Amino acid sequence: MSNHLKNLKLKIWRQSGPTDSGHFENYVMDEISDEASFLEMLDVLNEGLIGENKLPVVFDHDCREGICGTCSLMINGQAHGPERSTATCQLHMRKFKSGDEIVIEPWRASAFPIIKDLMVDRSAFDRIIESGGFITAPTGGAPDANLIPIPKTVADAAMDASQCIGCGACVAACPNGAANLFTGAKIAHLNLLPQGQAERFKRTEAMVETMDEYFGSCTNHGECEAACPKEISIDVIALMNKDYRKSKLKNRKEISRT
Amino acid sequence: MTITFNSKIPAGAIGDKWATYKEDAKLVAPGNKRKFKVIVVGTGLAGASAAATMAELGYQVDVFTFHDSPRRAHSIAAQGGINAAKNYQGDGDSVHRLFYDTIKGGDFRSRESNVHRLAEVSVNIIDQMVAQGVPFAREYGGLLDNRSFGGAQVSRTFYARGQTGQQLLLGAYQQLARQIGLGNVRMFNRTELVDVVTVDDRCAGIVTRDLVNGEVVSHAAHAVVMATGGYGNVFYLSTNAMACNVTAAWRAHRKGAAFANPCYTQIHPTCIPQSDPTQSKLTLMSESLRNDGRVWVPTNADESRSADQVPEAERDYILERLYPSYGNLAPRDVSSRAAKRAVDAGLGVGPLKNGVYLDFSDAVNRLGKDVVEERYGNLFQMYERIAGENPYDVPMRIYPATHYTMGGLWVDYELMTNIPGLYAAGEANFSDHGANRLGASALMQGLADGYFVLPYTIGNYLAPMLNKPIPGTDHPAFKEAELAAAARYQGYVDIKGSRSPDYFHREVGRIIWDYCGMERTQQGLEKALSELPALYEEFQKDLRVTGDAESMNQTLEKAGRVDDFFQLGMLMCRDALEREESCGGHFRAEYQTDEGEALRNDEDFAHVAAWEWTGDPTKSIRHSEELNFEAIHLATRSYK
Ligand SMILES: Cc1cc2nc3c(=O)[nH]c(=O)nc-3n(C[C@H](O)[C@H](O)[C@H](O)COP(=O)(O)OP(=O)(O)OC[C@H]3O[C@@H](n4cnc5c(N)ncnc54)[C@H](O)[C@@H]3O)c2cc1C
Ligand code: SF4
Numbered sequence: 037m038s039n040h041l042k043n044l045k046l047k048i049w050r051q052s053g054p055t056d057s058g059h060f061e062n063y064v065m066d067e068i069s070d071e072a073s074f075l076e077m078l079d080v081l082n083e084g085l086i087g088e089n090k091l092p093v094v095f096d097h098d099c100r101e102g103i104c105g106t107c108s109l110m111i112n113g114q115a116h117g118p119e120r121s122t123a124t125c126q127l128h129m130r131k132f133k134s135g136d137e138i139v140i141e142p143w144r145a146s147a148f149p150i151i152k153d154l155m156v157d158r159s160a161f162d163r164i165i166e167s168g169g170f171i172t173a174p175t176g177g178a179p180d181a182n183l184i185p186i187p188k189t190v191a192d193a194a195m196d197a198s199q200c201i202g203c204g205a206c207v208a209a210c211p212n213g214a215a216n217l218f219t220g221a222k223i224a225h226l227n228l229l230p231q232g233q234a235e236r237f238k239r240t241e242a243m244v245e246t247m248d249e250y251f252g253s254c255t256n257h258g259e260c261e262a263a264c265p266k267e268i269s270i271d272v273i274a275l276m277n278k279d280y281r282k283s284k285l286k287n288r289k290e291i292s293r294t
Numbered sequence: 295m296t297i298t299f300n301s302k303i304p305a306g307a308i309g310d311k312w313a314t315y316k317e318d319a320k321l322v323a324p325g326n327k328r329k330f331k332v333i334v335v336g337t338g339l340a341g342a343s344a345a346a347t348m349a350e351l352g353y354q355v356d357v358f359t360f361h362d363s364p365r366r367a368h369s370i371a372a373q374g375g376i377n378a379a380k381n382y383q384g385d386g387d388s389v390h391r392l393f394y395d396t397i398k399g400g401d402f403r404s405r406e407s408n409v410h411r412l413a414e415v416s417v418n419i420i421d422q423m424v425a426q427g428v429p430f431a432r433e434y435g436g437l438l439d440n441r442s443f444g445g446a447q448v449s450r451t452f453y454a455r456g457q458t459g460q461q462l463l464l465g466a467y468q469q470l471a472r473q474i475g476l477g478n479v480r481m482f483n484r485t486e487l488v489d490v491v492t493v494d495d496r497c498a499g500i501v502t503r504d505l506v507n508g509e510v511v512s513h514a515a516h517a518v519v520m521a522t523g524g525y526g527n528v529f530y531l532s533t534n535a536m537a538c539n540v541t542a543a544w545r546a547h548r549k550g551a552a553f554a555n556p557c558y559t560q561i562h563p564t565c566i567p568q569s570d571p572t573q574s575k576l577t578l579m580s581e582s583l584r585n586d587g588r589v590w591v592p593t594n595a596d597e598s599r600s601a602d603q604v605p606e607a608e609r610d611y612i613l614e615r616l617y618p619s620y621g622n623l624a625p626r627d628v629s630s631r632a633a634k635r636a637v638d639a640g641l642g643v644g645p646l647k648n649g650v651y652l653d654f655s656d657a658v659n660r661l662g663k664d665v666v667e668e669r670y671g672n673l674f675q676m677y678e679r680i681a682g683e684n685p686y687d688v689p690m691r692i693y694p695a696t697h698y699t700m701g702g703l704w705v706d707y708e709l710m711t712n713i714p715g716l717y718a719a720g721e722a723n724f725s726d727h728g729a730n731r732l733g734a735s736a737l738m739q740g741l742a743d744g745y746f747v748l749p750y751t752i753g754n755y756l757a758p759m760l761n762k763p764i765p766g767t768d769h770p771a772f773k774e775a776e777l778a779a780a781a782r783y784q785g786y787v788d789i790k791g792s793r794s795p796d797y798f799h800r801e802v803g804r805i806i807w808d809y810c811g812m813e814r815t816q817q818g819l820e821k822a823l824s825e826l827p828a829l830y831e832e833f834q835k836d837l838r839v840t841g842d843a844e845s846m847n848q849t850l851e852k853a854g855r856v857d858d859f860f861q862l863g864m865l866m867c868r869d870a871l872e873r874e875e876s877c878g879g880h881f882r883a884e885y886q887t888d889e890g891e892a893l894r895n896d897e898d899f900a901h902v903a904a905w906e907w908t909g910d911p912t913k914s915i916r917h918s919e920e921l922n923f924e925a926i927h928l929a930t931r932s933y934k
């Protein structure tokens with residue numbers, strides 16, 4: 037049966053737009069069921085604010101199932117909050133207790149400018165994918181799907197990497213604001229598969245270089261892995277670096293084969 | 295505009311129609327394609343695949359989504375899988391069998407020609423997605439693995455763990471991203487379609503609102519594709535993502551596009567029951583769980599022991615008992631009603647007695663925990679996060695929830711609405727699933743429409759327009775629509791009443807769920823049709839949106855969407871009222887067999903209801919398109 041949490045002290049970042057300097061605002065949540073999700077707690081807060089003729093807190097969210105990657109809150113200094121491998125929307129109030137102070141901030145990274153309150157612009161991620169995060173396979177010409185068997189272990193490893201939801205927690209958690217976990221995950225997904233070999237080195241170079249245009253550099257803190265809701269392993273960064281070095285050393289981009 | 299319904303079904307035998315169509319379709323020469331501008335609204339499976347393919351072919355494509363990135367479309371949330379008639383398992387599958395299963399699953403309320411084409415191209419989809427790098431599940435030998443889904447007796451469902459939609463959408467998104475990178479697609483994120491513009495009875499373009507700064511702008515094109523998803527959120531609580539809404543389709547409807555079968559909505563049998571009044575959405579547990587989970591309730595309404603303490607003799611495995619040949623894999627509507635009846639009879643389980651058990655203990659004993667974890671691990675984790683219970687130890691509790699909408703914009707064989715130049719694809723159209731969709735068939739349809747159908751059919755429309763001027767955004771029709779849209783959003787801000795859009799959304803949802811949900815009656819629907827207009831009036835007088843229309847304002851976005859849900863809700867109830875039969879997801883309590891199964895009325899209702907907007911949502915005009923069953927004989931749908 038559900039219990040109720042009382043007297044939660046919320047400290048929430050409010051910022052009216054990209055040029056506003058922003059500030060924390062305090063709110064008290066008198067009572068909320070521990071069955072509620074974290075975002076439902078914010079829904080309740082927002083309905084209350086509308087009731088008081090105030091502006092509700094803007095935050096990004098959509099699926100509320102941990103898969104779309106839209107939700108993006110820094111909760112008590114942790115990207116997606118205290119529960120491991122859990123996106124903000126899957127965090128439930130049973131993880132908190134009455135009287136807790138909860139600090140809620142947006143992702144903070146220079147590549148993710150704030151749009152309003154807790155909402156940021158993550159389109160730099162799209163730029164990375166656009167530069168090479170795909171396999172060129174025009175519609176219609178594909179061979180039979182079972183023509184190339186893929187060992188289960190390889191398919192599974194590709195799948196592990198491709199589970200990334202593009203949320204940006206890795207960037208937010210990184211002291212340097214680096215996007216290596218995100219970029220490495222996509223490169224690992226595609227570079228592991230037989231279908232991804234033709235463009236392997238071209239892809240790696242293009243994506244890494246686009247990443248470097250927008251994001252800070254990785255100095256192996258490992259905070260990204262700890263924050264990732266999809267448990268993307270930091271090994272993908274090693275794979276990316278290896279392929280990038282190989283490509284640069286032998287200028288394989290042009291020949292495009294291993 | 296007078297509505298004409300020509301479904302444009304090509305002549306010939308069912309298996310030859312699509313080939314014949316493609317042979318006869320007019321073509322646009324490669325060098326001329328860039329002279330055409332096509333707008334695609336929506337970046338789910340249907341929109342992303344259509345946009346990427348058309349850009350590859352050479353058209354200029356502008357793409358719109360209200361999400362912050364095309365990768366976030368609701369298709370991302372699909373869990374279970376995608377069907378295709380590959381017959382890789384050698385278990386007797388074929389294009390004809392998939393065609394037959396889909397027609398039967400849809401309770402003989404879909405158009406044969408479209409469904410056959412869907413089954414035909416299903417095989418190409420899997421080839422295409424594998425070539426793009428979708429990491430589908432594989433057997434140890436390296437070949438693709440399959441599972442079975444409700445309503446089928448073969449294993450034809452391809453899957454990527456419990457994240458099939460995510461993997462497919464990322465595949466399509468990556469193809470789209472490639473075209474964006476190449477400069478062939480202009481992508482507009484955080485931009486919402488707020489109106490459709492017609493000039494001389496043709497679709498001339500759209501009007502959008504920039505969600506970041508509120509700017510209302512027109513976009514002209516030769517053709518527009520609506521790939522804007524379904525309207526399940528009219529129920530307030532559903533498995534859909536929070537932002538899913540009907541606005542795009544509804545605005546097209548108000549501009550003359552017929553809305554077909556709005557009462558065909560699907561309730562999914564396996565969702566986590568509601569636990570709290572503040573709940574904002576319901577979470578689906580993939581239907582694939584029914585491959586290994588057994589649905590049961592205690593035989594005694596006062597049962598208070600924990601599930602594992604209830605002896606076999608005091609359990610009722612409802613689906614296995616009622617539908618021995620399909621068992622726990624009976625189709626969605628059938629399974630949902632069985633659960634509802636058990637709960638209505640007081641046999642529900644859980645603290646609120648609002649669910650039934652889905653029990654994996656036999657599967658764990660038979661297959662071992664490892665195999666169960668391999669198959670469903672991430673679903674079990676998700677369940678535990680939400681419900682706070684571990685399904686390896688305690689059976690899951692599930693209950694039906696709104697999940698999918700079969701109704702949508704009426705389209706012909708070419709996926710064109712009755713407005714020339716306006717197309718609808720994916721869940722936004724009504725075309726392939728009749729009165730009930732089979733599991734794993736929505737992903738298939740979205741990708742079929744986008745990759746393999748629209749790119750052909752659009753050319754047939756565009757070819758004769760070569761080098762002819764089209765109306766630009768300075769045309770008065772665009773200016774008028776822009777002004778109206780801006781005024782509409784300002785209007786919500788100006789009401790300055792006392793209640794939030796969410797309040798009204800919950801209320802509409804409650805009415806629709808109570809009277810136009812799993813079971814409908816004439817009396818209930820009439821009640822809804824008297825309550826909804828009254829509530830709508832209150833909405834128009836008492837809505838409160840704080841903030842302004844010139845900046846990011848999520849309350850304002852919501853207000854516009856709830857407004858359209860009201861109007862759609864009224865149409866749904868009318869459609870349900872006038873369809874005096876039970877079929878698929880539309881169950882009218884007055885029309886059932888002695889055993890409580892749906893009773894169709896083929897004599898009077900073997901047709902599509904296509905509604906015409908008149909300005910008053912309670913006074914829409916009902917048109918019909920007769921459905922002819924030539925390849926498959928109309929038969930009672932039985933899963934016994
Ligand atoms: C939880 C869940 C699980 C599912 N599992 C399965 C499954 O296992 N197998 C299966 O086959 N099906 C499944 N389905 C159904 C399937 O996922 C959907 O029917 C399908 O993905 C819809 O795809 P779509 O491309 O038509 O629309 P969507 O993916 O919903 O995309 C709609 C797009 O339109 C955009 N849009 C909408 N309105 C506007 C507007 N006004 N302005 C601008 N943009 C707009 C959105 O931003 C979005 O990009 C599931 C559905 C749910 C809810
Ligand atoms: S790698 Fe993990 S944290 Fe980073 S974007 Fe992907 S899912 Fe989010």
Ligand code: FES
Nearest residue numbers: 098100105107125
């Ligand atoms: S809202 Fe989709 S991942 Fe959190």
